[in-house]
Amino acid sequence: MEELAAAILRFADSQTGLSPYITPIRTMAVMRTDHPKPPAHLLMQPALCIVAQGAKWASFGDRQLAYKAGQALVVGVETPSVGRVVEASPGKPCLVLAVELDLAVMRSVADDMRSPPVPRQEPALGVFVTDFQGPLSDCALRLMRLLDTPEAIPTLYPVIMREICxxxxxxxxxxxxxxxxxxxxxxxxxxxxxxxxxxxxRETLRVAELAAIAQMSQTVFHRHFKTLTSLTPLQYQKRLRLLDARRLMITSGMNAESASVAVGYESPSQFSREYTRMFGTPPKRDAMSVAVFENQ
Structure with a gap:
């Protein structure tokens, strides 16, 4: 972990602008944080979030997972989340390497294994924390070193990712x-x-339609969906709508009413209430404060 932390810090120090830093490997990003940060809402993609130094937590619905140096958050399903850096300082920043997981590669590796793992049958949260030591830590370090030789990335990156899988x-x-x-x-x-x-x-979707896709009864589907994401289908949809509305207001300059309509809300007042409940600030004020922060 010390070598990995040093490699991440060296790369972060060579960058301009604010963390996170996109690397020459487009599916890999580096994060450096010098102070504990307030909770941030985001949509997690299937990925490995490896902490080389410091500590973080991430919450999914009513579940909160803490992970620290030497551990990784493994995300297997796209889901809304709230994350926070809880251990960081200028002398010892929180250093994170985030690597997108290609599920097609994962399946290919499993097919090539002599004794592939047997999938768990019982439903479980699609996110967990694992120790990231030994061969996995070595793979992460080689990914960071690969950034020094960009011409080797197309050849070696797929090999290292198969090894990680x-x-x-x-x-x-x-x-x-x-x-x-x-x-x-x-x-x-x-x-x-x-x-x-x-x-x-953005559409009005009935649970019955989603349950039909899953080939489950509505009751079983609702229970399994919440187990997987820690959210009900309605909560999941609502958070996606609010996250997208926030993105539209910040990046496209949309006003709150237009953003609410764009993401599927019929009532601007309901949108404002639910937005304030999720982000802690009314839509217009929140978008303005984020824009000011990013321009500092």
Whole structure:
């Protein structure tokens, strides 16, 4: 971890602007934080978030997961989250390497394994924390070193990522990784319903339609969806709408009413109430404060 932290810090110090820093590997980013930060809302993608120094937590619905140096947050399903840096200082910043997980590569590696892990059958949260030591830590360090030779990235990056997938699948959480990524059976049908909601979150979708995609009764679907994401389908959709509305106001300069209509709200007052409840500040004031912060 010390070598990995040094490599991340060296790269971060060479960058301009604010963290996170996009690397020459487009599916990999580096984060450096010198102070504990307030909670931040985001939409998590399937990824590894490796902490080389410092500590963070991430919450998914009513579940909160803490992870620190030597650990990684493994995200297997696209889901709204709230994250926070809790341990950082100018002398010892929080250093994180985030690597996108390609689920197709994960499935390919599993197919090549002599004894692939057996997916867990019982539903579980699609996110977990694992120790990131030994071979996995070595892979992360090699990814950072690869940034020094950009011409080697197209050849070597896929090889290192396959190795990461192998160690994850063969490790102590292999059955959990397999359940989230191998794309077979009920788990895949549930993920298909999650993806349908993600792609059509601006529309009015009935739970019955999503349950039909998952080939489950509405009661079973509702229970399994919440187990996987720690949110009900309605909560999941609502958070996607509010996150997208915030993005539209900050990046496109939309006013609150236009943004609310764009993401599927019929009532601006309901949008304002739910936005304030989620972000702690009314839409217009929140968008202005974020814009001021980013321009400082």
């Amino acid at each position: 192998y160690w994850l699948l063969s490790g102590p959480h292999g059955s959990e990784i397999a359940r989230m990524t191998l794309g077979r059976g009920p788990s895949q049908r549930l993920l298909d319903a999650v993806h349908a909601l993600r792609d059509r979150f």
